[in-house]
Amino acid sequence: MRLLLDSFWRAVAYCMRPRVIVLSLMPLALMVVLAAAFGYLYWEASVAWMREALDAWPLLSSFWGWIGGLFSSDVPALLAPLVVVFAATPLIVLVSLLIVAGLMAPPLTRLVAERRFPALEQKKGASFIGSVARSLGLTLLALVALVVSMPLWLIPPLVLILPPLIWGWLTYRVMSFDALAEHASPEERATVLRTHRLPLLAIGVLCGYLGAAPSIVWASGLLFAAAFFVLVPLAIWIYTLVFAFSALWFSHYALDALAQLRAQRAAAALGAAPDAAALAAADPAVPALGTPSLPPS
Structure with missing residues (x-):
């Protein structure tokens, strides 16, 4: 709990x-x-395609005529740019967050290591390609779990439990691995993740609930179209800040746990050395630590 x-x-x-x-x-x-x-490459073509799609819907043609009679304007021409913006924004946001997520975690881990653990040896226990492949595989597994669990979301309490729990598990598995990738050996990483599994999972679940907070701002931006271009960037900034906080929390915890593990092993090794020397002094047949044994003459 202290850690x-x-x-x-x-x-x-x-x-x-x-x-x-x-x-x-x-x-x-x-x-x-x-x-x-x-906007430079695809705006005009996208708006023209959307205008044709809106005009091509037979069920909406009478509706467009009725609205146009009320406002004396070409409603599909006005709606086409808005629909393109609303459709393109989530894709742009997702691409931006994925790129920044890949670029933010390593510098934040280095920041923690440089300021708190400058003497901690870097054993390079994982490669960048291996880390990315592992993250993609875990993300795919989490998406499958979300899709499979969707019927359970109809039960009111579970909709507030299952998605944050799945995203928390994903956050725990990805960020704890990335936090130890540079400094821990594969054996040390496995030991830390096994020993601190529950606290790291708790961090992931709490960060999963924090990650749901910007969705309220995002939904408000979709609800209040007038504030869309203000609320959506605010939601994106909150998303990124939550990600930065999560990466920092995992880095502080994981590197501190790794430093404690190495200190315990070093202390155990130092404690074993006097015991071996005392045993050698009591029994001459047992060589002292570091003393080569000679073959009998």
Whole structure:
């Protein structure tokens, strides 16, 4: 519990650092670039295609005529750009968050390691490609679990439990692995993850619930169309800040646990050395630690 609370408050404090705040603003800048590229390359063609699609719906043709009679305007021509914006925004947001998520976690882990554990040896227990492949596989498994569990969401309590639990499990498996990828050996990583499985899962579930908070802002942006271009960027920034906080929390906890594991093993090794020396002094037939045994003459 001490390690859990200590890593939590340290993660909160690190979120206020200028470097973390700048990293959390990266998706907004990336969104502007992607949106500008999309607008330059595909805007006119997308709006024209959407206008034709709206006009082609026979069930809505009479409705467009009735609305146009009330407002004296071409309703499909007005709606087509809005539909394109509402359809393209989630895709741009998803791409931005995926790119930034891949770029944020390593710098945040290095920040924690440089400031708190500069003497912690880096054993390079996992490669970047292996980490990405593992993350993709776990994400696919979590998506399958979400789809399979959807019928259970109709039971009121479970809709508030199952999705955060699944995303929490995914967060725990991905971020704890990434936090130890640079510093721990495969054996050390397995030991830390096995020993601290429940606290790390608790961190993942809590971060899963935190990740649901921006959805309220996102839904408000879709509900209040006038504030869409203000609330949606705010929701994206909150998403990124929650991701940064999650990465920092896992990094503080996992690296601290790794440092304690190595300290315990070093202390155990030092404690075994005097015992071996005392045994050798009591029994001359047993060689002292570090002393080569000679063959009998």
